[in-house]
């Protein structure tokens with residue numbers, strides 16, 4: 432017997448790309464073959480200074496922009512290309528596949544830009560969006576504070592309106608890219624008497640403002656990617672409020688939602704690259720008197736990672752399907768983030784395990800691959816279960832919003 436479809440029936444995901452999307456992929460693949468500077472894993476250790484590396488990455492984003500590949504999904508009137516979300520997802524896939532260098536203005540592209548598109552005035556859109564796309568101005572995100580991370584609504588940085596300026600005082604921490612950023616998306620408390628989620632305002636702050644101090648924090652991988660940020664009576668013109676005064680929480684939520692955009696697909700591809708590296712090592716290196724690839728336990732572990740990468744791919748496609756239907760990202764984004772960050776850490780542990788005691792060497796050994804790149808990734812991956820919501824917080828979201836368990 433046939434059942435009538437419910438009215439709200441959505442057709443299942445079509446895994447085939449349209450001819451237009453296939454043509455886009457083909458064009459982009461050729462463009463990357465002709466223009467991508469090479470394997471980022473090998474290139475990134477070749478710069479003498481961080482400034483050189485940053486200049487290189489800015490130039491790379493500018494070239495991609497001029498090639499027509501940045502801001503694909505953004506409105507055309509602000510420098511975007513008005514392309515589909517699927518084309519944007521294809522872009523990230525091809526970038527990972529080409530092992531191309533990363534995009535330096537990631538906070539501008541994934542967070543500040545979309546927040547300005549949704550909540551900005553016409554003047555703000557015209558002023559800020561084109562330079563985000565071209566990497567002419569790098570952005571950072573001043574949300575977390577010493578006592579406000581998972582519990583972001585606890586933030587204490589104050590902004591007081593004096594004449595036509597907000598005067599900001601307080602401290603932020605873990606501010607990625609603040610040392611190279613020209614602008615900061617800042618969440619500050621403007622009404623301390625209001626309930627915690629109210630009375631916050633979202634400001635666009637010029638990092639060259641007097642009263643601002645940036646102190647880099649060195650990480651265990653040797654990089655100083657994030658910073659402490661101190662505000663001492665920093666003046667922010669009131670035209671730099673994004674959205675409405677005291678309604679910054681709504682803008683912050685939009686910002687965090689965009690963090691889980693089409694880039695989510697790249698996670699499964701990153702896993703794929705790591706699995707390829709692990710297989711290459713297992714075939715080349717000995718373990719217990721034979722090639723590691725002949726060890727049944729290692730083989731089993733590699734196979735499981737491949738299965739995990741496929742599971743993640745389908746979970747990510749589900750998210751992409753929701754987004755292309757115009758639905759907001761659902762709580763399954765938390766499952767994908769949690770699953771990726773923990774699987775990624777385990778895979779990197781296997782890559783180092785295969786190198787045995789040589790895993791401690793950054794370079795100079797045939798057991799190491801790609802000049803310490805995987806050592807770097809291993810150390811860097813510790814932050815992946817913290818940034819953008821810790822694993823515990825993701826588990827809380829899954830428990831409450833997916834499984835319907837009682838609230839934390």
Ligand SMILES: Cc1cc2nc3c(=O)[nH]c(=O)nc-3n(C[C@H](O)[C@H](O)[C@H](O)COP(=O)(O)OP(=O)(O)OC[C@H]3O[C@@H](n4cnc5c(N)ncnc54)[C@H](O)[C@@H]3O)c2cc1C
Nearest residue numbers: 572573574575579580581605606607814817818819821823
């Ligand atoms: C690589 C990296 C880059 C970052 N970049 C930025 C940035 O650019 N801008 C920015 O604003 N922030 C940034 N952050 C900060 C990040 O958002 C916070 O570190 C994160 O939200 C956790 O906050 P916290 O460090 O204050 O830890 P806390 O919130 O203090 O948590 C400490 C521990 O307690 C656990 N915990 C807390 N609450 C609960 C709960 N309710 N239930 C169970 N366990 C709980 C946490 O899981 C964690 O293990 C970055 C962090 C990292 C690692």
